[in-house]
Amino acid sequence: MIKLNNIHKSYQTGNNSLHVLKGINLEVNAGEMVAVMGSSGSGKSTLLNIIGLLDVHDQGDYYLDGNLIKGMNETKAALLRNKFLGFVFQSFNLISFKNAVENVALPLYYQGVSRRKRNKIAMEYLDRVGLLPWADHLPNELSGGQKQRLAIARSLIGNPKVILADEPTGALDSVTSSEVMDLFQEINQSGITLIIVTHENDIAHKTQRIIKLHDGLIDTDHKNGRTKIETNAVFAI
């Protein structure tokens, strides 16, 4: 599903060049649930952004679902994000003036689905994350856990192949974090590839594979033995 060959990325800040990714080689298969760990500044978010087509790499080859991503314009990237990828952010990133249904339906809006149809689909996804009674509420009327579940519903509605989550539990307490991770596992079981950036060990251990980054390079990459759904992991490989 995702294949990275020798990916480099550096940022220019004034005269200084900050080399963040120093040659990442990584392959993530369809249906995998991967945690990316690392200390801050190790480049884990940058890696996620490059995979999510929100940022562009400087060097190396990136294949998404077999397609080489290179010199892509924003319009094409937007289309791919919309069709292939779902995003979940630490700070939820919900649109404040749209209610729960509208927020969930937003990716379909950009696909040009009619309002009636996309809201109907959005209701199904809201139901799936247990937020149906809150359909008409605005984001600021929801709790943190509810917001993140809303964001997950939004990431799912476009039927993506990969969901990218950047510290999805970073703003949540441990109980809701656990709920969110359960939801992610459920999603993963339906066959969607998940890449979760986190620095919390217990979160990472709920995935099947943990990749540790250190200073822009992959430090360790091992299968997680303690994952609850080992069978699925075997199936994925």
Place this chain on the structure above:
Amino acid sequence: MFDRDRWQEIWSSLAKNKVRTLLTAFGVFWGIFMLMIMLGSGNGLQNGVTHGMKDIASNSVFMWTRPTTEPYKGLPRNRRFYYRNEDIKALKDNIEELDIISPRLEGGGRRSGDNVVYKQNAGAFSIYGDYPQWNLIDPCEIISGRFINELDIENARKVAVIGERVYEILFEKEEDPLGKYIRINGVYFQVVGVFKPKNANMNFGGDKEQSIHLPFTTLQKAYNYGNIVGWFALTSKGNLPVSIVEEKATKLLKERHKVAPNDNRAIGSFNLDKEFRQMTGLFAGIRGLIWVVGIGTLLAGVIGISNIMLVIVKERTKEIGIMRALGASPAKVIAQIVTESVVLTTVAGYAGLVAGVFLMELVDKNLPAPTAQDTMFLHPVIDFQVAVMSLLIIVVSGVLAGLIPARRAVSIKPIDALRYE
């Protein structure tokens, strides 16, 4: 265009800071409002002035004689001369561009007191000897009877067509003047018509309502003018400029009356067409100035909109980043922001347009009805086409105002937009 999400977004971003939005919109409102007021006033001025010139044949030239200023062919300078009946035929025969020729001779007596008498009533009126063609140069409305005709000229009939005011002074109320005889400078004339001038602003000597038209030939004979012609009114054919006629007639008349070719004073002339053109040019200038100032004011408003849109886009950077992460293409983002700008500009501009038009209509309604004389301001309204064009300008400027902020919004990488706080 008519999808709810787009309008919801526009509304939410404009309503976030209502005072700011309102103040910005006011800039455009004021620009269009001022433009409408100025255009309306310009129209009012033009209508007022053209009303003063209405119904007179605008392509006419009037020519009279003055003492010569150059000696020529043995004749001294400062010589007085008169046009003659023969000049009428000569002008007709030699100037092919000539359309109407109406010679006129002015009868005297008005300045020395009451020159017209009917029964016990008397008054001082202007007396003109005219051809029927005069009515084509300076048309009048015949209230009763008729104007002078060809038979009057041919037979030098002693008939008179009197002005409305003349009738009021000489005759009793309700009295039928037709067929009655009035005494003009000692000679009796039968009244055959009463007229009212269509244009009371342009006068040739006295007040037209207080004037009497006699057949040209009759006036010459009755008061011993011989074959003298006072002055000519000439018009040109079709769309030809009357200055051609003026030029040719001047040359011809100079030749016929032994006036030095370089004597520019001897033949007096007044070219109405030229005056008209000057006036038209003046108004075109005023109109141009109005547009320049109006567009300038509007531009200031539009720049304000653009500025505020930039601020809004900056404030919404993160939101736009989220939308782009979820698959909003740059084109979609640009369309959204441009629509927002167009909506803001159009609503404000349209309000200004309506307010301006409404105010001008109000002024028009309360303006005193145009009296015959001295109307300088009339119907200060805005043409429909101008209003439509202004609306078009508003929409286009809204698009332009939105483009810069929209480009700014998509020029940031989505990830930078997402990180923006």
